[in-house]
Amino acid sequence: MATINKNLSVYDKSTLPSAKDFRFGVVVSEWNDNITEGLYKGAEDAFLDNEVPAQNIIRWNVPGSFELIYGAKKMLQTQKVDAVIVIGCVIQGQTKHFDFVCEGVTQGIKDLNVQTDIPVIFCVLTDNTMQQSIDRSGGIHGNKGTEAAIAAIKMAYIRQQASLTHEYPSQNLLTSGALQLDEGTPLELKE
Ligand SMILES: Nc1c(NC[C@H](O)[C@H](O)[C@H](O)CO)[nH]c(=O)[nH]c1=O
Numbered sequence: 001m002a003t004i005n006k007n008l009s010v011y012d013k014s015t016l017p018s019a020k021d022f023r024f025g026v027v028v029s030e031w032n033d034n035i036t037e038g039l040y041k042g043a044e045d046a047f048l049d050n051e052v053p054a055q056n057i058i059r060w061n062v063p064g065s066f067e068l069i070y071g072a073k074k075m076l077q078t079q080k081v082d083a084v085i086v087i088g089c090v091i092q093g094q095t096k097h098f099d100f101v102c103e104g105v106t107q108g109i110k111d112l113n114v115q116t117d118i119p120v121i122f123c124v125l126t127d128n129t130m131q132q133s134i135d136r137s138g139g140i141h142g143n144k145g146t147e148a149a150i151a152a153i154k155m156a157y158i159r160q161q162a163s164l165t166h167e168y169p170s171q172n173l174l175t176s177g178a179l180q181l182d183e184g185t186p187l188e189l190k191e
């Protein structure tokens with residue numbers, strides 16, 4: 001479903017876990033700040049609407065979307081947070097720079113989700129025009145910042161619940177023989 005068929009700001013509070021004890025980091029790019037400020041307000045309003053205390057929202061600014069990666073990494077390393085949102089707006093210009101910034105941020109944030117235990121939510125608009133960004137940061141299509149805050153609440157809850165369960169080795173690792181539990185004999189899973 002494309003964004004044009006979905007309002008990014010719509011959510012059902014009754015389906016969400018309690019967020020009052022969660023702490024959230026938000027790293028905000030200053031590039032296109034007319035857009036990123038709107039995205040941040042959407043996220044902040046959604047957090048407050050779900051009883052997240054204002055003091056549990058930690059905001060840092062970075063120069064541009066490419067710096068969101070480093071900013072999120074340092075946020076994870078230094079702050080006690082249950083999830084992080086990175087907020088940016090990348091708009092196509094005259095050159096291929098757009099492609100490299102978008103790919104770099106996407107891969108960098110993906111890497112943080114793989115390599116760390118804290119969910120990092122991708123709230124980076126990658127638009128062709130400023131109007132598309134306006135429409136998605138509180139305009140006709142809602143606010144991607146709101147969507148990101150709801151995702152952050154849900155992922156923080158998943159992380160919390162997962163920490164309450166015993167960790168089991170990945171089934172894929174076991175069946176592929178990559179994980180061997182004794183000297184050289186791969187574990188064989190009985191069907
Ligand atoms: N053109 C946009 C940029 N470019 C700047 C980069 O994100 C980065 O700050 C620079 O390359 C230095 O490392 N950033 C955006 O967020 N949005 C743009 O449209």
Ligand SMILES: CC(=O)[C@@H](O)COP(=O)(O)O
Binds near residue numbers: 092094097
């Ligand atoms: C995404 C960008 O870096 C881009 O907006 C910069 O504009 P240009 O490609 O015209 O240099």
